[in-house]
Amino acid sequence: MKQIGAEFLGTFWLVLGGCGSAVLAAAFPNVGIGLLGVAFAFGLTLLTMAYAIGHISGCHLNPAVSIGLWAGGRFPANKLLPYILAQVAGGLVGGGILYLIASGKAGFDAAAGFAANGYGEHSPGGYSLGAALVTEVVMTMMFILIILGATDRRVPQGFAPIPIGLGLTLIHLISIPVTNTSVNPARSLGVAVYAGDWALGQVWLFWVAPIAGALLGAYIYRLIAEERIEDTAAPGFVKQQ
Numbered sequence: 666m667k668q669i670g671a672e673f674l675g676t677f678w679l680v681l682g683g684c685g686s687a688v689l690a691a692a693f694p695n696v697g698i699g700l701l702g703v704a705f706a707f708g709l710t711l712l713t714m715a716y717a718i719g720h721i722s723g724c725h726l727n728p729a730v731s732i733g734l735w736a737g738g739r740f741p742a743n744k745l746l747p748y749i750l751a752q753v754a755g756g757l758v759g760g761g762i763l764y765l766i767a768s769g770k771a772g773f774d775a776a777a778g779f780a781a782n783g784y785g786e787h788s789p790g791g792y793s794l795g796a797a798l799v800t801e802v803v804m805t806m807m808f809i810l811i812i813l814g815a816t817d818r819r820v821p822q823g824f825a826p827i828p829i830g831l832g833l834t835l836i837h838l839i840s841i842p843v844t845n846t847s848v849n850p851a852r853s854l855g856v857a858v859y860a861g862d863w864a865l866g867q868v869w870l871f872w873v874a875p876i877a878g879a880l881l882g883a884y885i886y887r888l889i890a891e892e893r894i895e896d897t898a899a900p901g902f903v904k905q906q
Contacts, residue, residue, distance in 0.1 A: 680759030682710035704837035712830030733879030756855025805878025
């Protein structure tokens with residue numbers, strides 16, 4: 666239950682902090698943080714939570730990450746469903762708190778976007794369904810590769826949150842114009858339910874593509890990083906569990 670609670674709180678903070686920066690601060694008059702600020706906000710939410718709850722739950726905060734870690738041999742199958750349910754619940758509560766805050770401003774209209782992910786006419790840059798699909802699959806694939814690599818026992822311990830947080834920042838810098846960046850089904854659903862029909866109608870893509878990308882990333886990492894017999898004989902080799 667402690668692990669489930671940690672995943673709930675962590676995903677709550679990810680949605681409130683990341684999406685909140687986009688909804689409340691991205692275009693704020695004169696001092697808006699813009700695309701760069703939003704990208705860093707998502708990275709910082711993950712970085713801060715990784716140090717806060719990483720020792721409790723592993724700080725997945727993302728169904729695609731949990732599935733990718735399972736596929737990569739780092740996470741037991743019997744914890745997948747509880748983790749995913751906690752992440753979805755945390756995302757929905759985070760989105761709800763953000764809605765309460767944002768709706769306190771006159772003229773607020775959640776249907777105008779509310780940091781929801783989209784393609785076609787709802788893509789920030791007008792990108793097609795195909796472009797959005799490729800973007801989300803590839804970005805999530807690379808995210809899982811970063812996570813698996815940074816948390817490998819063969820690398821220095823204690824620093825993993827830094828490359829993972831910066832990796833999420835970079836992913837946002839690349840893909841906000843295409844899909845508003847998901848790579849996280851819980852983040853997408855957490856705001857889509859408040860944004861309206863179009864967001865819920867397109868949210869399927871932001872479940873399918875990140876999960877597919879996570880499975881692909883786990884497969885590729887295992888392919889390039891799995892130990893061989895000759896590796897174990899190398900001087901200074903640390904066997905991975």
